[in-house]
Amino acid sequence: MRWREAGPVVVVAVLQVVVVVVLPSLLQPAHAAWWFVSQLSASYTSTRIHCENIPGLVRRQRVLCERHPDAMLAVTEGATMGVQHCQKQFQDSRWNCSTIPRDASVFGRHVLRSTRESAFVYAINSAGVVQAITRACSRGAIMNCACDITKKGSHRDRMGQFTWGGCSDNIRHGTAFARRFIDAHERRQRDARALMNLHNNRAGRKAVRKQMRLECKCHGVSGACTVRTCWQTVASFGSTARWLKRKYDGATEVSMRPDGAGLIPRHGDHKAPRKTDLVYLEPSPDYCGEDSSSGFAGTGGRQCNRTSQGTDGCDLLCCGRGYDTQRRLITSKCECKFQWCCFVACKTCETWRDLHFCKPKQDPLPLH
Template sequence: MNLLPSGICFYLSVAICWLTAEVDASWWYMGTLGSQVMCDNIPGLVNKQRQLCRQHPKVMQAIGAGMKDWISECQHQFRNHRWNCNTTVRDHNLFGRLLLRSSREVAFVYAISSAGVVYTLARACSQGDLDSCSCDPSKKGSSRDSKGSFDWGGCSDHVEHAMRFSQTFVDAKERKERDARALMNLHNNRAGRKAVKRFMTLECKCHGVSGSCSIRTCWLAMADFRRTGDHLRKRYNGAVQVAVNQYGTGFTAAHTHFKRPSKNDLVYFEDSPDYCIRDHESGSMGTGGRICNRTSRGMDGCEVMCCGRGYDTSRVSRTTKCECKFHWCCAVHCRDCQQQVDVHTCKSQT
């Protein structure tokens, strides 16, 4: 028995559910009937999504398995923020009522999750995990770059295929709704997909006498997902508050001094809560119990993180590697040393 994120209640569009169920891994290979039963019982999917779920059970499995990667990246990017991309297993979706708002945090969640789907699928294609795709078939023959000519070889990540599938599946609900929130979600989904493609790099292997590189074999590869996360975090910092235009087809800046958003910007409608206190209605988990940095003046500092409520200090013992010595050849031997450190945690609201 394996724990699978069978809840590709992935309805990235409204809930981003993650129902974790104990199911036998062989379910995914039971064929059409098994796929239909499972896909028909995932709440929240529209007909198009159910159809794709039935047709591509291995793709759904790959998406579910890849969810932990983009959630982990989201939590890394906001690890020192009052809102730290925390998830809850007690609610009907990963982020609770947070997703009911149209805040910049929600804009980031949609963008990073959409990017995560593209990255996961492209990687699964390149690794040969899926029957429906493999390496990019268009990268054949010869081409040129600033260094000269090269031959296509290796396995280029098929990002275009992953983007098309992601757009069809993830955007299906929003394309059916077409209200203001749907427009916002579609925009941020697209910004996330474009972010993955933005960091495709040409990797090459040299051939020739004595490594002269007279002949090169190259392929296109996705960069580490951290680069996508860093990029989207910058877009979060510069996210544009918008209003729907008079035709209901696009956005205008919410304030006259704001720039008009580009296709790469993240957009949002509502101001964010301060995330200081636990508030079920806004989806805020509060900062009570969060570790803070007593000497920092930044977002991770105790004054900011704890919202002026103060903090508690406790002394804990940590094991660290010390007195490391290099031994020829070729090992490093260290001792385990105990170190007493002060840990500061935000007081809870009274």
């Protein structure tokens, strides 16, 4: 009888150990961020977001998540888009916006600091959510949201007069939901870091609005554009990401006002940042060496361009440590021709190329 009673107790103990091993990211709320949704698999988010299982959400965000499951699918899409375009914009830089699998901080703890890289992460993810929510509204994927009904009647631009028609993207709804969801965490506190994040979240939202464009259809004899019907649409997210990258390059270092009412330039000769500018509180590290405590892998082993003078050049990317050259056989498609009908036929070509990789940072030799 004693053996039979002890059996279930042993099984429960084993199961508890398994949970700790399989779900480490869910046990790190102190370093979690809402954009962890970008790391969820497509099968996990295909029908509904399981709000209670997402680390990093504050109470207000969980309430919105439960009430608006259709919008949360767009939030996931926007966060994923933000990560992808962040990595594209910084693919040749020392900090390349890399993510850490199964880590609730997503980018590593160094991005949870107050550097300009953190500013860009907050802005690009905020912009991604605005873009995704707005597009989802236009295609009817979100309840109680449709085309922008304020765009009606006649209007005039530099080309002349036109009539609003079609389905203008509802940027108002996309911006409003993104602000309610994303800013919820920062509005719980009013320290300098919270003010910085709120500012950069807003800059990301405004970037999408700034990049909106007018699309028109001409009506008239022989295609003459005597009458135009136009609608407003968000631009490709690539253009928004490039806009934010320029803002990153010109970001302003700020500090909190003495009365706590806002942020001011840390250096007196700098202008106050505009609502579309990015701001940060502390200088960035050089990102040269590996820092396991913050989740940055360093530039050791990264491929560099030996002839480039830019950020992808071996001198800058390798931080002066030098590089190793490896001769590799590269396979690629070549001599592609269009075949009737209807495909492109290509040959496979092989060429030997010299590739260059940054040397790892060497630890100092021990003293004897």
